[in-house]
Amino acid sequence: MPWSFDDNLPIYLQIIQILKCDLARGKYLPGEKLPAVRELAMEAGVNPNTMQKALAELERDGLVKSQRTAGRFVTEDKEKIMEVAKTLAYGEIARMIDNISSLGYSTEEILSLVEKYLTQSANKQ
Amino acid sequence: MNENIEMISGGAVVSDTVAEIKNIHKGYHQHPVLNGVSFSIPRGQIVGLLGPNGCGKSTLIKLMAGLLQPDQGEIRINGFTPGRQTKALISYLPERTYLNDWMKVQDLLHFFADFYQDFDLERARQMLQNLQIDDKQKLKTMSKGTKEKVQLILVMSRRAQLYLLDEPIGGVDPAARDYILSTILKNFDESSSILISTHLIHDVETIFDQVLFLDQGKIVINGQVDEIRELYGKSIDGLFREVFKC
Numbered sequence: 001m002p003w004s005f006d007d008n009l010p011i012y013l014q015i016i017q018i019l020k021c022d023l024a025r026g027k028y029l030p031g032e033k034l035p036a037v038r039e040l041a042m043e044a045g046v047n048p049n050t051m052q053k054a055l056a057e058l059e060r061d062g063l064v065k066s067q068r069t070a071g072r073f074v075t076e077d078k079e080k081i082m083e084v085a086k087t088l089a090y091g092e093i094a095r096m097i098d099n100i101s102s103l104g105y106s107t108e109e110i111l112s113l114v115e116k117y118l119t120q121s122a123n124k125q
Numbered sequence: 126m127n128e129n130i131e132m133i134s135g136g137a138v139v140s141d142t143v144a145e146i147k148n149i150h151k152g153y154h155q156h157p158v159l160n161g162v163s164f165s166i167p168r169g170q171i172v173g174l175l176g177p178n179g180c181g182k183s184t185l186i187k188l189m190a191g192l193l194q195p196d197q198g199e200i201r202i203n204g205f206t207p208g209r210q211t212k213a214l215i216s217y218l219p220e221r222t223y224l225n226d227w228m229k230v231q232d233l234l235h236f237f238a239d240f241y242q243d244f245d246l247e248r249a250r251q252m253l254q255n256l257q258i259d260d261k262q263k264l265k266t267m268s269k270g271t272k273e274k275v276q277l278i279l280v281m282s283r284r285a286q287l288y289l290l291d292e293p294i295g296g297v298d299p300a301a302r303d304y305i306l307s308t309i310l311k312n313f314d315e316s317s318s319i320l321i322s323t324h325l326i327h328d329v330e331t332i333f334d335q336v337l338f339l340d341q342g343k344i345v346i347n348g349q350v351d352e353i354r355e356l357y358g359k360s361i362d363g364l365f366r367e368v369f370k371c
Contacts, residue, residue, distance in 0.1 A: 002303065002331070007360035010351035011331055042310055045303070046331045047171055050351065 002045025015054035024085035034072040141168050143287050143318040149198035158184045160342035169315040174322040176339035177369045182322040183220050186289050190217040216285035220292050230260040237279050249282035270297045281312050288319040327362040
Protein backbone atom coordinates (compact mmCIF):
# COMPACT_ATOMS: atom_id res chain seq x y z
CA MET A 1 0.00 0.00 0.00
CA PRO A 2 1.62 3.28 -1.10
CA TRP A 3 1.79 6.18 1.36
CA SER A 4 -1.00 8.68 1.06
CA PHE A 5 -0.18 12.21 0.03
CA ASP A 6 -1.95 15.52 0.22
CA ASP A 7 -2.73 16.70 -3.30
CA ASN A 8 -1.72 20.29 -2.86
CA LEU A 9 1.80 20.06 -1.48
CA PRO A 10 5.05 19.01 -3.11
CA ILE A 11 5.54 15.29 -2.62
CA TYR A 12 9.12 15.47 -1.37
CA LEU A 13 8.10 17.79 1.47
CA GLN A 14 5.47 15.28 2.53
CA ILE A 15 8.00 12.45 2.39
CA ILE A 16 10.31 14.46 4.64
CA GLN A 17 7.46 14.90 7.10
CA ILE A 18 6.57 11.19 7.06
CA LEU A 19 10.21 10.14 7.55
CA LYS A 20 10.61 12.62 10.41
CA CYS A 21 7.57 11.05 12.08
CA ASP A 22 9.13 7.63 11.56
CA LEU A 23 12.31 8.82 13.23
CA ALA A 24 10.41 10.42 16.12
CA ARG A 25 8.35 7.27 16.65
CA GLY A 26 11.48 5.16 16.65
CA LYS A 27 10.61 3.15 13.57
CA TYR A 28 14.24 3.70 12.67
CA LEU A 29 16.51 3.91 15.72
CA PRO A 30 19.53 6.20 16.17
CA GLY A 31 22.47 4.78 14.24
CA GLU A 32 20.26 2.32 12.34
CA LYS A 33 20.71 1.77 8.63
CA LEU A 34 17.86 3.01 6.47
CA PRO A 35 16.45 0.95 3.61
CA ALA A 36 17.87 1.78 0.17
CA VAL A 37 16.38 4.70 -1.73
CA ARG A 38 14.75 2.42 -4.27
CA GLU A 39 13.22 0.28 -1.56
CA LEU A 40 11.78 3.28 0.25
CA ALA A 41 10.51 4.70 -3.04
CA MET A 42 8.72 1.45 -3.82
CA GLU A 43 7.20 1.36 -0.36
CA ALA A 44 5.96 4.92 -0.74
CA GLY A 45 4.88 4.47 -4.37
CA VAL A 46 6.96 7.42 -5.50
CA ASN A 47 9.70 8.09 -7.98
CA PRO A 48 13.18 7.19 -6.62
CA ASN A 49 14.43 10.66 -7.58
CA THR A 50 11.79 12.22 -5.34
CA MET A 51 12.75 9.96 -2.45
CA GLN A 52 16.38 10.84 -3.07
CA LYS A 53 15.55 14.53 -2.86
CA ALA A 54 13.73 14.06 0.47
CA LEU A 55 16.61 12.07 1.94
CA ALA A 56 19.13 14.66 0.77
CA GLU A 57 17.10 17.25 2.67
CA LEU A 58 17.13 15.13 5.83
CA GLU A 59 20.85 14.76 5.38
CA ARG A 60 21.25 18.51 5.15
CA ASP A 61 19.35 18.77 8.45
CA GLY A 62 21.78 16.27 9.94
CA LEU A 63 19.10 13.70 10.71
CA VAL A 64 20.59 11.05 8.48
CA LYS A 65 24.07 10.65 7.11
CA SER A 66 25.27 8.67 4.17
CA GLN A 67 28.42 6.63 4.16
CA ARG A 68 29.68 6.33 0.68
CA THR A 69 29.27 2.65 0.06
CA ALA A 70 27.51 1.39 3.16
CA GLY A 71 24.27 3.31 2.74
CA ARG A 72 22.34 5.82 4.83
CA PHE A 73 22.15 5.82 8.59
CA VAL A 74 20.01 7.59 11.16
CA THR A 75 22.01 10.08 13.20
CA GLU A 76 23.26 8.84 16.55
CA ASP A 77 22.43 12.17 18.12
CA LYS A 78 19.34 11.30 20.21
CA GLU A 79 18.75 14.91 21.16
CA LYS A 80 18.40 15.86 17.55
CA ILE A 81 15.67 13.27 17.13
CA MET A 82 13.92 14.45 20.30
CA GLU A 83 14.06 17.94 18.85
CA VAL A 84 12.30 16.66 15.72
CA ALA A 85 9.61 15.00 17.81
CA LYS A 86 9.07 18.22 19.71
CA THR A 87 8.77 20.27 16.53
CA LEU A 88 6.24 17.81 15.14
CA ALA A 89 4.27 17.93 18.40
CA TYR A 90 4.22 21.73 18.34
CA GLY A 91 2.98 21.58 14.78
CA GLU A 92 0.09 19.36 15.81
CA ILE A 93 -0.74 21.60 18.76
CA ALA A 94 -0.71 24.68 16.56
CA ARG A 95 -3.09 23.03 14.14
CA MET A 96 -5.42 21.95 16.94
CA ILE A 97 -5.44 25.38 18.60
CA ASP A 98 -6.15 27.03 15.25
CA ASN A 99 -9.09 24.76 14.63
CA ILE A 100 -10.57 25.18 18.10
CA SER A 101 -10.14 28.93 18.21
CA SER A 102 -11.89 29.18 14.87
CA LEU A 103 -14.90 27.80 16.73
CA GLY A 104 -14.83 30.87 18.96
CA TYR A 105 -13.05 29.62 22.08
CA SER A 106 -10.61 31.81 24.01
CA THR A 107 -7.14 30.68 25.06
CA GLU A 108 -8.25 30.00 28.65
CA GLU A 109 -11.26 28.06 27.51
CA ILE A 110 -9.16 25.94 25.18
CA LEU A 111 -6.73 25.20 27.99
CA SER A 112 -9.50 24.05 30.32
CA LEU A 113 -11.12 22.01 27.54
CA VAL A 114 -7.86 20.23 26.86
CA GLU A 115 -7.31 19.56 30.57
CA LYS A 116 -10.83 18.21 30.91
CA TYR A 117 -10.37 15.98 27.89
CA LEU A 118 -7.10 14.60 29.22
CA THR A 119 -8.54 13.77 32.67
CA GLN A 120 -11.56 12.11 31.10
CA SER A 121 -9.52 9.95 28.78
CA ALA A 122 -7.14 9.09 31.65
CA ASN A 123 -10.16 7.98 33.73
CA LYS A 124 -11.46 5.80 30.95
CA GLN A 125 -8.25 3.81 30.76
CA MET B 126 22.36 23.31 -21.01
CA ASN B 127 23.48 19.92 -19.81
CA GLU B 128 22.85 18.17 -23.04
CA ASN B 129 26.42 18.33 -24.20
CA ILE B 130 27.91 17.01 -21.02
CA GLU B 131 28.87 13.42 -21.48
CA MET B 132 29.34 10.98 -18.66
CA ILE B 133 31.48 7.94 -18.63
CA SER B 134 29.47 5.02 -17.40
CA GLY B 135 30.72 1.47 -17.42
CA GLY B 136 33.30 2.30 -20.04
CA ALA B 137 30.73 3.57 -22.53
CA VAL B 138 30.14 7.21 -23.27
CA VAL B 139 26.54 8.07 -22.51
CA SER B 140 24.90 11.42 -22.84
CA ASP B 141 22.63 12.46 -19.97
CA THR B 142 19.76 13.13 -22.33
CA VAL B 143 17.95 10.10 -23.72
CA ALA B 144 15.60 11.87 -26.08
CA GLU B 145 15.75 15.28 -27.69
CA ILE B 146 12.70 16.58 -29.57
CA LYS B 147 13.14 19.78 -31.54
CA ASN B 148 10.35 21.78 -33.13
CA ILE B 149 8.33 18.85 -34.41
CA HIS B 150 5.48 19.46 -36.83
CA LYS B 151 3.22 16.69 -37.99
CA GLY B 152 -0.14 16.62 -39.69
CA TYR B 153 -2.36 14.03 -41.29
CA HIS B 154 -3.33 15.32 -44.76
CA GLN B 155 -4.71 18.80 -44.18
CA HIS B 156 -5.19 18.29 -40.48
CA PRO B 157 -2.31 19.55 -38.31
CA VAL B 158 -1.67 17.52 -35.15
CA LEU B 159 1.65 18.73 -33.73
CA ASN B 160 2.66 22.37 -34.16
CA GLY B 161 6.23 22.81 -33.03
CA VAL B 162 6.80 20.51 -30.08
CA SER B 163 10.17 20.64 -28.31
CA PHE B 164 11.33 18.96 -25.13
CA SER B 165 13.97 16.61 -23.85
CA ILE B 166 13.97 13.58 -21.61
CA PRO B 167 16.87 13.35 -19.16
CA ARG B 168 18.33 9.96 -18.37
CA GLY B 169 16.87 8.25 -15.29
CA GLN B 170 13.61 10.18 -15.29
CA ILE B 171 9.96 9.28 -15.58
CA VAL B 172 8.09 11.78 -17.69
CA GLY B 173 4.32 12.09 -17.95
CA LEU B 174 2.80 13.12 -21.27
CA LEU B 175 -0.60 14.54 -20.43
CA GLY B 176 -3.33 16.07 -22.50
CA PRO B 177 -6.98 15.73 -23.50
CA ASN B 178 -8.15 13.23 -26.11
CA GLY B 179 -6.93 14.02 -29.59
CA CYS B 180 -4.19 16.44 -28.54
CA GLY B 181 -1.45 14.47 -30.30
CA LYS B 182 0.00 12.28 -27.53
CA SER B 183 -0.04 9.06 -29.51
CA THR B 184 1.24 10.77 -32.64
CA LEU B 185 4.19 12.16 -30.69
CA ILE B 186 4.98 8.74 -29.25
CA LYS B 187 4.74 7.09 -32.67
CA LEU B 188 7.15 9.66 -34.07
CA MET B 189 9.61 8.87 -31.29
CA ALA B 190 9.17 5.14 -31.86
CA GLY B 191 9.99 5.66 -35.52
CA LEU B 192 6.59 4.55 -36.81
CA LEU B 193 5.82 7.95 -38.31
CA GLN B 194 8.00 10.56 -39.98
CA PRO B 195 7.79 14.19 -38.86
CA ASP B 196 6.89 16.83 -41.48
CA GLN B 197 9.41 19.14 -39.89
CA GLY B 198 11.78 19.14 -36.95
CA GLU B 199 14.22 16.71 -35.45
CA ILE B 200 14.09 13.78 -33.06
CA ARG B 201 17.19 12.25 -31.48
CA ILE B 202 17.13 9.13 -29.36
CA ASN B 203 20.53 8.62 -27.73
CA GLY B 204 21.85 10.80 -30.52
CA PHE B 205 20.27 8.80 -33.37
CA THR B 206 17.32 9.74 -35.54
CA PRO B 207 14.55 7.14 -35.12
CA GLY B 208 15.33 4.08 -37.19
CA ARG B 209 16.90 0.68 -36.89
CA GLN B 210 19.35 1.59 -34.12
CA THR B 211 16.74 3.30 -31.97
CA LYS B 212 14.31 0.39 -32.19
CA ALA B 213 16.80 -1.66 -30.23
CA LEU B 214 16.94 1.09 -27.59
CA ILE B 215 13.22 1.76 -27.29
CA SER B 216 10.58 -0.45 -25.75
CA TYR B 217 7.22 0.74 -27.03
CA LEU B 218 3.76 -0.04 -25.71
CA PRO B 219 1.28 0.99 -28.39
CA GLU B 220 -2.22 2.20 -27.60
CA ARG B 221 -3.65 -0.80 -29.46
CA THR B 222 -2.46 -4.35 -29.42
CA TYR B 223 -0.52 -5.67 -32.39
CA LEU B 224 0.01 -9.16 -30.99
CA ASN B 225 -1.55 -12.19 -32.61
CA ASP B 226 -4.42 -13.25 -30.42
CA TRP B 227 -4.10 -16.94 -31.26
CA MET B 228 -0.79 -16.95 -29.42
CA LYS B 229 -0.40 -18.28 -25.92
CA VAL B 230 1.49 -16.21 -23.34
CA GLN B 231 4.42 -18.61 -23.49
CA ASP B 232 4.55 -18.21 -27.29
CA LEU B 233 4.67 -14.47 -26.83
CA LEU B 234 7.52 -14.78 -24.36
CA HIS B 235 9.59 -16.70 -26.88
CA PHE B 236 8.53 -14.34 -29.65
CA PHE B 237 9.85 -11.40 -27.67
CA ALA B 238 12.98 -13.27 -26.57
CA ASP B 239 13.76 -14.01 -30.25
CA PHE B 240 13.06 -10.49 -31.36
CA TYR B 241 14.82 -8.49 -28.68
CA GLN B 242 18.27 -9.16 -27.36
CA ASP B 243 17.51 -7.20 -24.21
CA PHE B 244 14.42 -9.23 -23.29
CA ASP B 245 14.63 -10.64 -19.76
CA LEU B 246 12.62 -13.86 -19.81
CA GLU B 247 13.02 -14.47 -16.10
CA ARG B 248 11.71 -11.04 -15.22
CA ALA B 249 8.67 -11.56 -17.45
CA ARG B 250 7.90 -14.97 -15.92
CA GLN B 251 8.12 -13.51 -12.42
CA MET B 252 5.68 -10.71 -13.22
CA LEU B 253 3.22 -13.09 -14.89
CA GLN B 254 3.34 -15.24 -11.80
CA ASN B 255 2.77 -12.28 -9.49
CA LEU B 256 -0.29 -11.25 -11.45
CA GLN B 257 -1.44 -14.87 -11.61
CA ILE B 258 -1.55 -15.04 -15.37
CA ASP B 259 -1.43 -18.55 -16.77
CA ASP B 260 1.18 -18.75 -19.51
CA LYS B 261 -0.77 -21.45 -21.32
CA GLN B 262 -3.70 -19.15 -21.87
CA LYS B 263 -4.32 -17.72 -25.33
CA LEU B 264 -4.53 -13.98 -25.74
CA LYS B 265 -7.89 -14.45 -27.47
CA THR B 266 -9.54 -15.84 -24.36
CA MET B 267 -8.36 -13.07 -22.04
CA SER B 268 -10.23 -10.06 -20.72
CA LYS B 269 -9.22 -6.63 -21.96
CA GLY B 270 -7.45 -5.83 -18.69
CA THR B 271 -5.49 -9.09 -18.64
CA LYS B 272 -4.38 -8.54 -22.23
CA GLU B 273 -3.13 -5.11 -21.26
CA LYS B 274 -1.21 -6.57 -18.33
CA VAL B 275 0.46 -9.14 -20.58
CA GLN B 276 1.50 -6.47 -23.06
CA LEU B 277 2.88 -4.24 -20.37
CA ILE B 278 4.82 -7.12 -18.85
CA LEU B 279 6.37 -7.90 -22.23
CA VAL B 280 7.35 -4.28 -22.76
CA MET B 281 8.72 -3.73 -19.26
CA SER B 282 10.73 -6.95 -19.40
CA ARG B 283 13.09 -5.50 -21.95
CA ARG B 284 16.14 -3.75 -20.58
CA ALA B 285 15.70 -0.76 -22.83
CA GLN B 286 17.07 2.78 -22.65
CA LEU B 287 13.71 4.40 -23.26
CA TYR B 288 10.25 3.05 -22.55
CA LEU B 289 7.40 4.68 -24.46
CA LEU B 290 4.14 3.69 -22.78
CA ASP B 291 0.99 4.87 -24.50
CA GLU B 292 -1.88 4.67 -21.99
CA PRO B 293 -0.47 1.71 -20.05
CA ILE B 294 -3.05 1.49 -17.28
CA GLY B 295 -6.30 2.50 -18.96
CA GLY B 296 -8.07 -0.83 -18.78
CA VAL B 297 -6.77 -2.42 -15.58
CA ASP B 298 -8.38 -2.47 -12.16
CA PRO B 299 -7.04 -0.26 -9.34
CA ALA B 300 -5.30 -3.11 -7.48
CA ALA B 301 -3.45 -4.25 -10.58
CA ARG B 302 -2.71 -0.61 -11.33
CA ASP B 303 -0.79 -0.34 -8.06
CA TYR B 304 1.15 -3.47 -8.93
CA ILE B 305 1.90 -2.23 -12.42
CA LEU B 306 3.10 1.13 -11.17
CA SER B 307 5.37 -0.49 -8.61
CA THR B 308 6.59 -2.80 -11.37
CA ILE B 309 7.47 0.21 -13.46
CA LEU B 310 9.30 1.79 -10.52
CA LYS B 311 11.13 -1.41 -9.75
CA ASN B 312 12.22 -2.19 -13.28
CA PHE B 313 13.55 1.06 -14.52
CA ASP B 314 17.07 2.01 -13.52
CA GLU B 315 19.12 5.16 -13.56
CA SER B 316 20.34 4.59 -17.08
CA SER B 317 16.90 4.41 -18.65
CA SER B 318 13.92 6.74 -18.92
CA ILE B 319 10.19 6.35 -19.30
CA LEU B 320 7.64 8.43 -21.14
CA ILE B 321 4.08 7.62 -20.08
CA SER B 322 1.02 9.08 -21.73
CA THR B 323 -2.12 8.93 -19.67
CA HIS B 324 -5.24 10.74 -18.63
CA LEU B 325 -5.46 8.85 -15.31
CA ILE B 326 -3.22 11.44 -13.76
CA HIS B 327 -4.30 11.10 -10.17
CA ASP B 328 -3.17 7.48 -10.02
CA VAL B 329 0.27 8.05 -11.42
CA GLU B 330 1.43 11.52 -10.58
CA THR B 331 3.54 10.45 -7.61
CA ILE B 332 5.80 8.44 -9.90
CA PHE B 333 6.58 11.25 -12.35
CA ASP B 334 9.67 13.43 -12.21
CA GLN B 335 8.53 15.71 -14.97
CA VAL B 336 5.26 16.32 -16.79
CA LEU B 337 4.42 17.73 -20.20
CA PHE B 338 0.97 19.15 -20.93
CA LEU B 339 0.14 18.87 -24.59
CA ASP B 340 -2.70 21.00 -25.91
CA GLN B 341 -3.70 21.40 -29.54
CA GLY B 342 -0.34 20.23 -30.77
CA LYS B 343 1.75 22.41 -28.45
CA ILE B 344 3.45 21.92 -25.10
CA VAL B 345 1.75 24.34 -22.72
CA ILE B 346 3.37 23.24 -19.46
CA ASN B 347 6.71 21.50 -18.98
CA GLY B 348 8.12 21.15 -15.49
CA GLN B 349 9.17 19.06 -12.52
CA VAL B 350 6.18 17.69 -10.61
CA ASP B 351 7.15 19.07 -7.22
CA GLU B 352 8.01 22.47 -8.64
CA ILE B 353 4.61 22.63 -10.30
CA ARG B 354 2.90 21.60 -7.07
CA GLU B 355 4.83 24.27 -5.21
CA LEU B 356 4.18 26.96 -7.81
CA TYR B 357 0.47 26.36 -8.35
CA GLY B 358 -0.35 24.95 -4.91
CA LYS B 359 -2.22 22.07 -6.46
CA SER B 360 -1.70 18.58 -7.74
CA ILE B 361 -0.93 17.83 -11.38
CA ASP B 362 -4.41 16.33 -11.59
CA GLY B 363 -5.94 19.55 -10.23
CA LEU B 364 -3.87 21.69 -12.59
CA PHE B 365 -4.86 19.50 -15.54
CA ARG B 366 -8.53 19.97 -14.72
CA GLU B 367 -8.00 23.71 -14.61
CA VAL B 368 -5.93 24.01 -17.80
CA PHE B 369 -8.20 21.75 -19.84
CA LYS B 370 -11.52 22.86 -18.38
CA CYS B 371 -14.27 22.23 -20.91
